[in-house]
Amino acid sequence: MMSQHNFDVEKVIARSPWFKNLPKEQQAILVKHSKVEMIEANSYLFSVGQSTSHLYCVLSGWIRASVNSAYGDEFALNDLHEGSWAGEASLYNDLPRVIDLQAKEDSWVLKVPRAAVIRAGEAYPLMYRDISQFQVARTRGVFELLAGMVLYPLKSRLAGRMLAMAHEFGETVENGVAIPQKMSQTDLARLCVGSRQRVNKILRDWSARGIIAHEGDFYVITNMDALAEEVEVTEGE
Template structure:
C-alpha cells in the first residue's frame, strides 16, 4: 500500500479581528449596533500593531478609515507649525476614533501615535464607503459615534473656561475611567496616565496637577503610582466633580 503523502505544517495566518469580539462588547457604541452590523465590522476589520510612539497617522494625512483600540493605547495630539504640541486624548480599550473622515472624507485633523505596545482594529475607508453606499441605513449608527464625540468636545471646552483645577482634574479622571463615556461593562479603577500627560490633557501646569492629586490622595480618593493613578473612592471623586 502506498504511504500517505506527508502534510506540510500550516503557516499561521494573520491575526483575526474576531478574536476581539467579546472585548468589543465593552463599548456602548458597538454593543448597541445590533448583531448584523457588528459582524460586518468585524469581518472587514484588519488587525494592526503599533510600537510605543509609532505614528498611526499625522494631521493632514488622507482619511483611511475607522479604528478601535483593543490593546495598549493611542495618544491624540495637535501640533503647530512651530513645533508646539497639545495632548488632546489618551485612548485606551475599547475606544473608537477616526469617524470624522468617514463622513467628510477630508484630511486627518490631529496626530495619532501608539501608547505602549498597541493593537488596533482598522475598518478601511473604502470598505466603509462601500458599506454605506450599499446600506445607507447604517449611516445613523456612525452619526451617533460622531455626535458622542461632539458632546464631549463641548463639555471639555466649557470645563476649561469655567471650572477650577480640582474639579477639572476630577472630571477628567472620571471621564477616562468611563472610557470617555463608552464603557458599558464597568468603570476602570486604574488609569495609565502619568501626571505630565494629565497636565497636558487639561492645559494645566504639572505643578498644579501634582498639588491637586496630592490633595486627593491625602483624602483617600486615589493613589498615585509611577505612570498610573488608582481610583479608590469613586463617589468621593464624583462629589468633587460636581463643583
C-alpha cells in the same frame, strides 16, 4: 515590542456601534477586508495634515487623540482604549485630518478600509444613522470638555478627567477604583491643560485627604464621591 495576538475580528465588527446593525453577510465582508496591525509606542495612526483611507478600532493598548502646537504643547482630547473606534470623518470627505492619533504604548489596532465601509453604506444606508448617533455623543463630549477647560479651575478639570477614566475603563479593587493605565503627572497635566507642578500639588492634597492613592504606576480613586465633589469647586484652586 508586543507579541502577535489573536483577536476575534468577527466579534469586534459585530459589536461595533457603527456596524452592529449590518446584516451578518455584510459584516463578514468588512471582516474579510480588515487588517490587524501593531502600532509601536509613540508612532502615529495619523497626524494633522494627513489624509486617511481607513477606520480604526483599538484592540488593545492606548491611543491618544490630541492637537499639538508648533511649540510642542499638547491638548489631549480623548484617550482611546480597547473597543474605541475612530477615523469616521474620512467617510464624509478627503480633507486632511485636524487631530493626531498617537499610540502612547504598544497597541494593536484593527484597520477597516474606508472603501469597504462606503460600499456597505451604499447597500445599507441605515449604517450612517448609527455612525451619526455615535458622532453626536462624541461631539457632545468634546463640547463638555471645552466648556470645562474654559469655565472650571484646574482642580475641577483634573477631577473630571480622572472620574471619566474611572467610569470608562476603571477596575474595582479592594480600596476603590483603579485606573489601569500608567499615567505620569505630565500626562494628567496635558489632559486638563495645566502645569505638572500644579497637578502634583493637587494630587498630593487628594492623597493626604484619602481621595486617591498612587500604587506602583497606577492611580486608585479611593473615594469616588469625594472626587466628584472636587468637580463642583468653582472658587480658586
